[in-house]
Amino acid sequence: MGGVIAIVLCLLALNLLPTRFASLALLLVAFALFALEAEFASHGVLAIGGIVSMVIGALFLVDGPIPQMRVNIITAIAVSIPIGVIAVFLTTLVLKARRGTVVTGKEGMIGQIGIARTPVGVDGKVFVHGELWNAVASGAIAEGARVRVASVNGLHLTVEAIAEPAE
Numbered sequence: 001m002g003g004v005i006a007i008v009l010c011l012l013a014l015n016l017l018p019t020r021f022a023s024l025a026l027l028l029v030a031f032a033l034f035a036l037e038a039e040f041a042s043h044g045v046l047a048i049g050g051i052v053s054m055v056i057g058a059l060f061l062v063d064g065p066i067p068q069m070r071v072n073i074i075t076a077i078a079v080s081i082p083i084g085v086i087a088v089f090l091t092t093l094v095l096k097a098r099r100g101t102v103v104t105g106k107e108g109m110i111g112q113i114g115i116a117r118t119p120v121g122v123d124g125k126v127f128v129h130g131e132l133w134n135a136v137a138s139g140a141i142a143e144g145a146r147v148r149v150a151s152v153n154g155l156h157l158t159v160e161a162i163a164e165p166a167e
Helices: 002-016 021-040 045-059 073-099 105-109
Strands: 113-116 124-128 131-137 146-153 156-161
Touching: 021 045, 021 073, 045 073, 105 146, 124 146, 124 156
Parallel strands: 131 156
Antiparallel strands: 113 124, 113 146, 124 131, 146 156
């Protein structure tokens, strides 16, 4: 909610200044290029384009009657480069986290490898992911055999035997 209030106050302040809305569009293009850089990893080409777009947008943002009311080029560059680097870095982290495999809950258990602690058939115990679980299997699995979790139903795992490689 605080972000919405800050945006409204920003728009109010921009309304009081002689603002060029094309410069705001350039700033939005810059953030879009940062996001695309993080998505497609174009070796910095899109990020550099975003930084250039941000610098140009910042330079022409305020159209003051005197030069002291305008944004200085050094200020525009000094702000745009760190913002661009941080935006690409954080967007890359977010996209990697979203693409990653699930490691918690039911979805995180499926496919895990474990060891049968008792013979498993209609009922048994398996050691998976550092924990002892109740397990069922469609066929008989001997104690000590390696198993893979096929599904999770409450506190019971459905497991299947993993064929041991021939030596």
